[in-house]
Amino acid sequence: MAYIAQEFLDTPPKAEVRNLDFYYGSFHALKKVNMLVADKRVTALIGPSGCGKTTLLRCFNRMHDLYPGNRYEGQIAVDEINILGRQVDPIEVRMRISMVFQKPNPFPKSIYENVAYGLRVRGEMRRNIIDEKVEKSLRGAALWEEVKDRLNTSAYDLSGGQQQRLCIARALVSDPEIILFDEPTSALDPIATNSIEKLIGIIKEQVSILIVTHSMQQAARISDYTAFMYLGELVEFGRTQDMFSQPENQQTKDYISGRFG
Numbered sequence: 001m002a003y004i005a006q007e008f009l010d011t012p013p014k015a016e017v018r019n020l021d022f023y024y025g026s027f028h029a030l031k032k033v034n035m036l037v038a039d040k041r042v043t044a045l046i047g048p049s050g051c052g053k054t055t056l057l058r059c060f061n062r063m064h065d066l067y068p069g070n071r072y073e074g075q076i077a078v079d080e081i082n083i084l085g086r087q088v089d090p091i092e093v094r095m096r097i098s099m100v101f102q103k104p105n106p107f108p109k110s111i112y113e114n115v116a117y118g119l120r121v122r123g124e125m126r127r128n129i130i131d132e133k134v135e136k137s138l139r140g141a142a143l144w145e146e147v148k149d150r151l152n153t154s155a156y157d158l159s160g161g162q163q164q165r166l167c168i169a170r171a172l173v174s175d176p177e178i179i180l181f182d183e184p185t186s187a188l189d190p191i192a193t194n195s196i197e198k199l200i201g202i203i204k205e206q207v208s209i210l211i212v213t214h215s216m217q218q219a220a221r222i223s224d225y226t227a228f229m230y231l232g233e234l235v236e237f238g239r240t241q242d243m244f245s246q247p248e249n250q251q252t253k254d255y256i257s258g259r260f261g
């Protein structure tokens with residue numbers, strides 16, 4: 001899809017994907033993707049299985065760098081700096097842009113240590129600062145009241161929904177500018193899903209959010225903008241309301257109405 005004008009958004013773009021191609025070895029997984037991520041808004045990535053949603057999401061925090069043979073071409077500019085640039089440290093990028101995965105994946109540590117870990121690896125040693133930030137992040141993830149009296153117990157003793165909120169607290173602790181969510185509720189029941197969706201609505205007041213979802217209802221409920229992908233291309237990008245009521249592209253229309261995928 002061609003370049004999207006910044007004026008299209010109701011807030012300035014936090015990130016801008018420009019002519020992005022991505023290759024897994026010789027497999028061309030993303031093809032000239034252009035997209036905007038509006039500041040303090042939720043952008044949903046939708047499309048049939050294998051279209052490249054997760055691949056695109058992972059470009060944003062340089063996850064692909066962990067495997068040899070992967071290659072990017074093009075740019076993802078965050079505040080006008082290309083985070084795919086060779087001079088940019090991927091570890092730095094992952095502090096600014098954190099990720100929450102499909103399955104809750106707490107570390108085999110206490111609730112407290114799960115959140116504190118991100119601070120410790122950055123060299124934070126001051127106990128009072130760590131305490132403060134752990135509490136703030138757990139509050140931000142709507143988990144504090146449930147765990148404040150058992151911070152030193154194992155994260156594995158939490159329910160799936162609580163574990164996912166713990167992972168959100170872990171993502172929040174580095175004060176990220178963008179949070180990437182890869183199907184964050186697909187392993188959760190409807191009640192836990194509802195609480196994560198509500199939470200995303202609150203977090204977006206502070207942070208820009210990009211979310212991959214297979215649920216059209218979820219995209220419609222929580223996102224402000226939606227990007228529809230197909231076979232590695234970004235086919236349509238628009239305001240979620242418009243996209244779901246009057247998609248411009250026939251493929252988008254077919255997908256949204258459940259006619260394929």
Ligand SMILES: Nc1ncnc2c1ncn2[C@@H]1O[C@H](COP(=O)(O)OP(=O)(O)OP(=O)(O)O)[C@@H](O)[C@H]1O
Nearest residue numbers: 024027029047048049050051052053054055056214
């Ligand atoms: N590590 C890899 N090596 C080679 N090809 C890969 C790799 N990971 C993904 N692919 C391929 O890249 C394409 C896009 O995959 P991706 O996981 O991004 O799709 P997706 O839209 O997120 O799918 P789903 O909705 O099923 O999670 C697919 O054809 C997939 O087979």
